[in-house]
Amino acid sequence: MKSTTLLVRPAPGKKSRALIQFGALRVPAAIGRSGRTVLKREGDGATPIASMKLLSGFRRGDRPTHLQTPLAIRRIREDMLWCDQPDDANYNRPVRAPFGRSHEEMKRKDGLYDICLVLDWNVTARARNRGSAIFFHLIGPGYEPTAGCVAVHPRDMQRLLPFMRRGNVVRVL
Numbered sequence: 001m002k003s004t005t006l007l008v009r010p011a012p013g014k015k016s017r018a019l020i021q022f023g024a025l026r027v028p029a030a031i032g033r034s035g036r037t038v039l040k041r042e043g044d045g046a047t048p049i050a051s052m053k054l055l056s057g058f059r060r061g062d063r064p065t066h067l068q069t070p071l072a073i074r075r076i077r078e079d080m081l082w083c084d085q086p087d088d089a090n091y092n093r094p095v096r097a098p099f100g101r102s103h104e105e106m107k108r109k110d111g112l113y114d115i116c117l118v119l120d121w122n123v124t125a126r127a128r129n130r131g132s133a134i135f136f137h138l139i140g141p142g143y144e145p146t147a148g149c150v151a152v153h154p155r156d157m158q159r160l161l162p163f164m165r166r167g168n169v170v171r172v173l
């Protein structure tokens with residue numbers, strides 16, 4: 001596949017569903033429970049309509065063991081969290097437990113972050129309340145809506161990973 005852009009198009013019928021196109025590959029996905037938005041705000045449950053570069057990734061070490069990808073993938077530690085507290089200096093950054101402010105747990109029991117790719121939404125240039133933890137990750141049963149991320153089936157993530165590189169663009173239309 002020569003494409004460097006992963007297109008995320010809305011799927012008909014349900015605002016929290018999408019179709020991903022990467023070259024000739026097309027797969028179903030889930031997006032935010034509130035659908036898509038151009039005015040992303042912290043906690044709104046929407047996926048930003050934007051072009052976001054892939055920065056890096058995380059994997060849960062005790063689950064998927066061998067990932068074929070040129071993208072830098074770090075192992076999720078037991079104490080790894082992601083700050084989603086807009087008025088904290090660590091907003092939209094990984095932090096370590098214990099952390100008393102609002103945060104996301106990276107080592108989730110539901111397996112959604114067993115493979116989790118970080119999208120450059122409000123990461124390299126942060127602004128308070130613009131949204132945090134916008135990831136490309138695994139989907140739960142029934143393609144449940146996300147809190148604003150893009151999520152795919154583990155089988156589809158494995159198909160996409162060999163082509164995922166730092167700087168690839170995830171473009172939500």
